[in-house]
Amino acid sequence: MLEKPVAESPWWRSLSNPRLLGTRLSSNVELLINFIVVVATIVFILSQGSGFGIRIAQLFAIFAILAVSLNLVIGYTGLLSLAHVAFFGVGAYSVAILTTDAAYEQVPGHIPHFGLSFFTALFVGMAITGVVALFVGGVLSRFRDDIFVLVSVGFAVISHRIFLFWQPVTRGPFGIHAIAKPEVGGMVIDSRLEFLFLTLAFLVIVFLISWLIVRSSFGRVLMAIREDEQAIEVFGYKARYFKLTIWVISAMMAALAGGITASEQTFIDPQSFVLLESILLVTIVILGGLGTLWGSLLGALVFVLLNEGMRFVPFLPGELIGQARLAILGIVIVLLMLFRPQGLVGRFKL
Amino acid sequence: MSNQALLELEEVTVRYGGVVALDSVSLGLGEGEIVALMGPNGAGKSTVLKAVFGLAPVVSGTISWRQAVLDVAAHQVVKLGVAFVPQGRRVFTQLTITENLEMGCLYLKDKEEKKRRLHETMELFPVLYEKRQEKASAMSGGEQQMLAIGRGLMADPKALLLDEPTLGLAPIIVKEMLEKIVEIKEKRNTSILVVEHNIRSILDVASRVYVLDKGRVAHDGSPDSVQQSDILTKVFLGAVE
Ligand SMILES: Nc1ncnc2c1ncn2[C@@H]1O[C@H](COP(=O)(O)OP(=O)(O)OP(=O)(O)O)[C@@H](O)[C@H]1O
Ligand SMILES: [Mg+2]
Numbered sequence: 146m147l148e149k150p151v152a153e154s155p156w157w158r159s160l161s162n163p164r165l166l167g168t169r170l171s172s173n174v175e176l177l178i179n180f181i182v183v184v185a186t187i188v189f190i191l192s193q194g195s196g197f198g199i200r201i202a203q204l205f206a207i208f209a210i211l212a213v214s215l216n217l218v219i220g221y222t223g224l225l226s227l228a229h230v231a232f233f234g235v236g237a238y239s240v241a242i243l244t245t246d247a248a249y250e251q252v253p254g255h256i257p258h259f260g261l262s263f264f265t266a267l268f269v270g271m272a273i274t275g276v277v278a279l280f281v282g283g284v285l286s287r288f289r290d291d292i293f294v295l296v297s298v299g300f301a302v303i304s305h306r307i308f309l310f311w312q313p314v315t316r317g318p319f320g321i322h323a324i325a326k327p328e329v330g331g332m333v334i335d336s337r338l339e340f341l342f343l344t345l346a347f348l349v350i351v352f353l354i355s356w357l358i359v360r361s362s363f364g365r366v367l368m369a370i371r372e373d374e375q376a377i378e379v380f381g382y383k384a385r386y387f388k389l390t391i392w393v394i395s396a397m398m399a400a401l402a403g404g405i406t407a408s409e410q411t412f413i414d415p416q417s418f419v420l421l422e423s424i425l426l427v428t429i430v431i432l433g434g435l436g437t438l439w440g441s442l443l444g445a446l447v448f449v450l451l452n453e454g455m456r457f458v459p460f461l462p463g464e465l466i467g468q469a470r471l472a473i474l475g476i477v478i479v480l481l482m483l484f485r486p487q488g489l490v491g492r493f494k495l
Numbered sequence: 496m497s498n499q500a501l502l503e504l505e506e507v508t509v510r511y512g513g514v515v516a517l518d519s520v521s522l523g524l525g526e527g528e529i530v531a532l533m534g535p536n537g538a539g540k541s542t543v544l545k546a547v548f549g550l551a552p553v554v555s556g557t558i559s560w561r562q563a564v565l566d567v568a569a570h571q572v573v574k575l576g577v578a579f580v581p582q583g584r585r586v587f588t589q590l591t592i593t594e595n596l597e598m599g600c601l602y603l604k605d606k607e608e609k610k611r612r613l614h615e616t617m618e619l620f621p622v623l624y625e626k627r628q629e630k631a632s633a634m635s636g637g638e639q640q641m642l643a644i645g646r647g648l649m650a651d652p653k654a655l656l657l658d659e660p661t662l663g664l665a666p667i668i669v670k671e672m673l674e675k676i677v678e679i680k681e682k683r684n685t686s687i688l689v690v691e692h693n694i695r696s697i698l699d700v701a702s703r704v705y706v707l708d709k710g711r712v713a714h715d716g717s718p719d720s721v722q723q724s725d726i727l728t729k730v731f732l733g734a735v736e
Contacts, residue, residue, distance in 0.1 A: 362601050365590065369598055372587045378569040379548055379579040380650065381602050436589075493589065 178489050179443060186450060199337045201453055203409065206344040207402050208445035210351050212429045213438055214398035217355055217391050219427065220435035220493070221364065223371030224388065227423040228281060228297040229399050231304035232274050234418030236400025237407040238308060238315055239270025244325035244408075257314075263327040267404040271397045278396030282389045301420045308415035320414025324407050340409050347405060351398050355438055358394070367391055368436070428478055434491020443489055451477065499526050500562070501654050501686050502547065502577070507556035509542050509710075516542040518710040519556065524654060524688045529680055531697045531718075532690045534707035535731050540690040541582055543707070544656045548572050548579050574602070578652035582659050582690075584639040586646070588632035592623050595631050595642055599649025616645040619678065637668040641675070648679065655679065657689040661696075669693055673700055698722060706730055 190198040215229045243259045243266035261269065281300050288296050308315050315321070327334045327343060334343055358364050366387050369377050374384045407413045425448070433444025455470050487493060502524040509517040517539045524530050532540050545551040547558055548569040558565045560575055573579070578599070587595050596613055603609050617624035620641045626634060631642060640660055647655055660676070661669040673696050679685050691697040698704070698718040706714040706726050714726040721727060 362597070365594055365598065366601060368589060369587045372589060373585045375550065376581060376585040376587075377598070378550070379573060379581065380599055380646070381570045381573040383568070383570045 174490070179439075182443060182447060182450075186446065189450070189454065196337075199341050201449055203337065203341050203344060204449045204453065205446050206341065206348045207406055208426075208429060208449055209442050210344075210348050210402040211399055211426050212433065212441035212445045213348075213352055213355050214395040214402075215426050216430045216433075216435065216438065216441045217358065217367075218395045219430050220437070220441075220491075221359055221371065222367045222388060222391050224285075224392070225294050225427070226285075226297045226392075227294060227420065227427060228285075228300040228304075229395075229426050230418050230420065230423040231281070231301050232278055232396035232399035233403040233406075233422070234304055234308055234415075235274045235277055236267075236270050236403025237413050237418070238321075238403075239273050239400070240266045240404035240407045241321040241324045241413050242314060243269055245321070246325065263325050263404075263408055266325070267401065270404050271400045274400035274403075275393050275397045278393045279389065281396075282392040285392075286385050286388060298420065298423075301423050305415055305418055305420065308418055315415070318414065320412055321407075322412050324411050324413070326408055326411075340405075344405050344409070347401060351401065352438060352442075354394075355398075358391070359438065363387070363390075371436075425474070428474065431488055431491075432478070432481060434488030435493045437488075437491050440488055440490040447489070448474075500524070501526055501560065502688070503559045503562075504543065504546070505557050505559070507543075507546055507558060508554050509539070509546055509551045510554050511552065515710050516551065517546065520707070520710070520712055521556075522705050522712060522715070524686050525702075527680065527684055527686055528702040529676065529687045529689065529700055531701035531704045532688060532707060533692070533694065533697070533704060533721075533727070533730075534713070537709075538707040538730075539710040540707055541658050542710075544579060544581075544658055544688070544690065547577065547656065573650050573652075576651075576653035577656065578647035578650045578654070579656045580643050580647040580658060580660065582662070584636065584643050586631040586634075586639050586642050589630060591628055591630055592634070592642060593627045596623065596646050596649050599646040600651070612649050612651060616648050619648070619675065619682075620645050637664050637672070640664065640672065644675070644679075648683075648685075652685060654686045654688065657687060659690050659692060661691065661693055669696060673697065676700065694727060 186201075190201055211229065211233060215226070218224050218226050218229075240263065242257075243261045244263055245258050246260040259266075285293060285296055285300075309317055311317070329343075334340055359367070366377060366382055370384050370387060377384050406417075429444040429448045430441055431444075432447060433442070434440030451474065452470055455466055455473065481488070500523045504520055504522050506519045506521055507517055508515065508519050520539070520543065522530075522532075522543070532543060534540055542551050546553050547565070549567065549572065550569055560572075560577065565572065565575070567575075587598065590598070593613070596616060597609070600609060600612060617627070622638050623642060623645055626638070631639060634642065644655075644657065644660060647657075657676070661672050664672065673693075676687060676689065677700050680687055689697070689701075698721065701718050704714070704716065704718055704721045705712055706721065708730045713730055714721060714724065
């Protein structure tokens with residue numbers, strides 16, 4: 146039996162006893178980290194005005210959808226995928242292309258017009274991504290461990306190349322402009338705040354679905370696969386089907402984030418879907434903690450704050466910020482792996 | 496074969512690339528038997544069990560279950576009534592004891608039946624009941640091995656394949672484990688094919704023994720016949736040609 150003397154004394158007693166306070170804090174690292182991050186965020190954002198707050202929240206919501214969905218694959222199932230950006234991109238391009246309409250086309254005549262509404266395009270885009278993911282996953286299921294990682298990198302690179310060179314459809318390096326806005330019951334969602342609410346609503350849905358998945362017996366099989374794939378087969382499960390299923394679900398969630406982003410930014414080009422984005426996503430998942438959905442939310446928040454907050458570092462010249470951001474993120478990752486390899490609130494190491 | 500054969504291997508050959516892991520091996524497990532599989536490292540003991548589950552590349556020969564040829568994938572074998580507890584206590588350390596046990600029969604929809612099996616397994620291994628809420632990583636080696644066996648029993652198998660269930664356990668635990676194996680056989684009428692290194696203890700409980708060496712069956716008979724012959728010394732000292 147575990148002894149829990151700390152839990153029995155009232156919390157305020159620990160304030161006068163440094164040793165007790167220490168135990169209490171370290172046993173509640175999760176809570177403490179959450180608390181600090183959230184308070185710091187609120188203070189910081191309030192000091193910057195509402196426009197900035199909305200921007201941060203929007204970025205957070207998108208990264209959170211991506212991180213939560215990626216965690217299902219990396220953290221719960223143990224598949225270290227760097228291909229997530231590809232599905233994010235397919236979702237974004239699907240919405241961009243499927244909503245194209247001659248009426249607001251800025252560079253007319255280059256790509257076909259489908260004229261679907263945002264939501265229809267979003268769901269069709271997710272379905273398309275699902276099919277693509279099924280194919281990619283089928284190929285990937287032949288590999289494991291380091292080769293799996295390499296092949297997933299291959300898919301991330303290939304998708305970027307397709308966005309770049311399949312000009313008749315994606316308009317290549319010019320990108321696609323004037324992407325349609327969502328319409329709900331005749332009301333166009335175009336203010337940033339409205340968009341934020343829409344995105345947060347989707348985040349809630351993605352989070353709930355993910356939560357239900359990891360809580361279900363299906364989720365338990367995924368965790369078992371992460372630990373020992375062969376052992377699972379002798380209990381009567383085909384690990385491959387489970388892996389493919391979660392892979393496709395996760396990809397469709399990424400596509401959702403992509404579709405929203407395309408519409409929110411009204412413009413996309415291949416530069417937003419490079420391998421580096423995938424690496425950042427994996428970093429967020431590890432930063433938050435493998436196999437914890439809350440951790441992914443926290444990881445996304447910390448990442449967005451670090452990333453956006455760096456604009457405010459006083460002594461950095463503007464043109465260096467972009468470079469410095471990545472360098473600092475790199476340093477954060479190294480420190481994290483050294484001192485907290487299980488992530489901020491996570492339980493497992495990679 | 497003593498009585499009706501449940502599981503039978505006939506001239507099974509397994510090859511990993513150039514390595515012949517099993518060379519025309521024939522053996523059987525009868526109803527209500529405990530059959531011991533012995534032999535030095537690399538003899539092919541684990542390969543026998545894996546072959547039954549389609550987890551080893553069988554190049555020739557047949558494996559049958561209740562007189563019917565068994566050529567289904569690993570995940571279907573368990574549904575026929577065979578459970579496999581692989582070498583090395585492969586429990587899911589991040590799942591709780593109960594969750595680990597439930598893994599053994601997740602495909603089962605009948606909740607009552609699941610509960611009944613859980614109850615039965617925990618009755619057999621009281622330590623699993625005591626620690627049911629804890630993570631498997633918090634258990635000792637012997638307890639993890641009991642969990643692994645318990646998880647196999649959750650499939651309610653007719654035949655149980657155990658790969659070195661006593662490996663690395665203290666002598667007293669080894670004794671307890673073998674008693675449990677006998678108890679499983681007696682209480683549930685489960686036939687057991689067990690790979691075992693502890694010669695003395697396993698010869699006390701086994702109905703029959705196969706001695707494998709370099710992928711071949713070097714001896715097959717009653718525990719007494721094994722004890723009376725010098726086959727084990729030969730095999731373990733590498734003198735068999
Ligand atoms: N996956 C594999 N790839 C290649 N060779 C293998 C593989 N698995 C087993 N072998 C080879 O097959 C032979 C038999 O292996 P097996 O694991 O069945 O032995 P064992 O009798 O169980 O030994 P141990 O007592 O060490 O568990 C060995 O020569 C081994 O090297
Ligand atoms: Mg072995």
